[in-house]
Amino acid sequence: MSSLEERAPLVAAVLAARAREMQPLQIPGHKWRYQDGATDVVGFDLLHTLVRDDVPLQGGADDNAFSGRVLACAEELYAEAIGADHTRFLVGGSSQGNIAALLTVAGDDQAVAVDRTSHRSALSGLVLSGAVPQWIYPDIHPEFGIPVGMPVAALEGINAEAVFVTSPAYVGTMTNIGTLAAACHAADRTLVVDQAWGAHFDFGVGGYVGALQAGADIAVTSVHKALLGYSQTATISCRGNRVDMHRFNRSVDATATTSPSATLLASIDATRMVMQEFGSDAIGQAVETTREARRILASVSGVVVFDEASLGCVVDPLKIALWLPRAGCTGVELAEALWREGHGVESADNDTLVMTVSLVDERDVVIGIATKLAGMIEKMRGASRSGMPSAVWSIRPEVVMSPRTATFAPRRRVALGDAVGEISAEQFCPYPPGVPLIGPGERVTEEVVAAIEMAGRVGRVAYNSDATLKTIEVVAS
Numbered sequence: 001m002s003s004l005e006e007r008a009p010l011v012a013a014v015l016a017a018r019a020r021e022m023q024p025l026q027i028p029g030h031k032w033r034y035q036d037g038a039t040d041v042v043g044f045d046l047l048h049t050l051v052r053d054d055v056p057l058q059g060g061a062d063d064n065a066f067s068g069r070v071l072a073c074a075e076e077l078y079a080e081a082i083g084a085d086h087t088r089f090l091v092g093g094s095s096q097g098n099i100a101a102l103l104t105v106a107g108d109d110q111a112v113a114v115d116r117t118s119h120r121s122a123l124s125g126l127v128l129s130g131a132v133p134q135w136i137y138p139d140i141h142p143e144f145g146i147p148v149g150m151p152v153a154a155l156e157g158i159n160a161e162a163v164f165v166t167s168p169a170y171v172g173t174m175t176n177i178g179t180l181a182a183a184c185h186a187a188d189r190t191l192v193v194d195q196a197w198g199a200h201f202d203f204g205v206g207g208y209v210g211a212l213q214a215g216a217d218i219a220v221t222s223v224h225k226a227l228l229g230y231s232q233t234a235t236i237s238c239r240g241n242r243v244d245m246h247r248f249n250r251s252v253d254a255t256a257t258t259s260p261s262a263t264l265l266a267s268i269d270a271t272r273m274v275m276q277e278f279g280s281d282a283i284g285q286a287v288e289t290t291r292e293a294r295r296i297l298a299s300v301s302g303v304v305v306f307d308e309a310s311l312g313c314v315v316d317p318l319k320i321a322l323w324l325p326r327a328g329c330t331g332v333e334l335a336e337a338l339w340r341e342g343h344g345v346e347s348a349d350n351d352t353l354v355m356t357v358s359l360v361d362e363r364d365v366v367i368g369i370a371t372k373l374a375g376m377i378e379k380m381r382g383a384s385r386s387g388m389p390s391a392v393w394s395i396r397p398e399v400v401m402s403p404r405t406a407t408f409a410p411r412r413r414v415a416l417g418d419a420v421g422e423i424s425a426e427q428f429c430p431y432p433p434g435v436p437l438i439g440p441g442e443r444v445t446e447e448v449v450a451a452i453e454m455a456g457r458v459g460r461v462a463y464n465s466d467a468t469l470k471t472i473e474v475v476a477s
């Protein structure tokens with residue numbers, strides 16, 4: 001087998017740096033003083049327990065001039081592995097990637113078609129770029145109220161050169177990117193896909209392909225979600241000749257730290273190596289385990305497990321997402337019970353419970369949790385009720401001004417209940433799934449007020465100015 005330098009150059013560089021005696025007179029300020037024996041150092045416990053993984057890229061894994069090109073080489077290997085022309089590693093998550101992607105494809109006052117069920121970072125990208133969203137809407141399942149893919153028909157009447165969609169959605173449902181990309185390209189549009197949840201698809205899982213291979217021009221992907229990267233790690237990649245490479249790179253640079261941790265970046269390199277060398281077997285096993293767990297939960301009376309058969313669209317094979325109203329319990333109470341037993345879940349609301357499996361989950365653990373959860377549902381079972389889908393998936397706002405104009409406009413604070421008819425100057429975002437109920441520049445309606453109050457009762461609502469949710473900042477007239 002080839003050397004580690006060839007298989008994962010950034011990983012090799014970090015390991016070599018850690019093995020070197022370093023007494024640097026440059027950042028990072030912790031000066032790598034986390035080695036055993038350095039007990040006389042101020043703050044040693046902190047360094048030893050929390051900072052001990054950190055190796056900087058500059059003056060660590062590489063020299064100050066980056067003459068080793070270890071990051072560039074690792075990015076090239078990643079691009080090659082996923083069929084991209086160009087990949088950049090990110091330490092600001094897919095949030096950074098979405099902002100950089102929107103800065104790449106749309107500028108001040110330019111229209112861009114954006115999936116309204118996108119993560120809040122898409123809204124940040126609109127505020128920073130000054131672009132004006134023409135919201136587009138995925139199909140919503142008539143009974144379960146969740147998105148089941150962005151249809152080509154959603155682009156009818158759109159007058160924008162770029163389209164931004166999210167796939168997989170938080171609940172695992174997927175858009176047919178191949179069909180959408182063909183429609184976009186036929187109309188000379190650039191397609192950006194927020195594939196934060198779909199990093200495994202880039203490495204070919206069970207016949208699926210990643211967004212770029214399916215035809216997207218830019219894809220943003222969290223490495224820390226479906227795969228093995230350090231928290232915060234993500235990639236942005238592009239393919240084909242629609243993307244202005246200068247603008248792409250400057251947008252990534254504008255959103256990036258100039259002092260990245262090579263440890264974080266190397267975990268992207270290591271993940272790519274692992275996926276190429278062992279990934280398909282491990283993912284295949286995880287997919288099989290997920291299928292088995294889904295079968296256990298689907299056998300519980302009243303529980304609907306989201307999959308192709310129940311929804312009619314492709315669902316991420318590593319998601320276990322349940323719809324619970326017919327079993328008479330809520331996702332929130334089940335999530336609390338699971339949390340008390342040490343099992344965090346990805347998201348929960350009244351109707352749904354969403355869990356993610358990855359390639360390092362052991363079969364017996366996942367099956368054990370699924371079996372335990374089936375028992376909890378039986379214990380908490382109540383009368384069957386109708387669903388109350390989260391409004392984040394179905395809100396169709398009246399856009400009065402651009403997100404940027406409203407964000408920086410003069411504002412006043414009013415009671416939430418008195419704000420109907422006003423223009424919001426801020427966003428209210430239930431987290432998870434991190435999809436705004438209302439964004440800056442949108443008209444406040446009774447439906448939105450009720451949705452904010454309901455979201456506040458079942459979970460966290462974030463990124464607005466009043467944590468009590470009693471008031472809202474609106475554009476001063």
Ligand SMILES: Cc1ncc(COP(=O)(O)O)c(C=O)c1O
Nearest residue numbers: 092093094095119166194196222
């Ligand atoms: C669809 C989607 N896009 C982007 C993000 C942001 O990803 P990150 O946490 O890597 O910044 C999230 C986070 O949950 C998400 O769900």
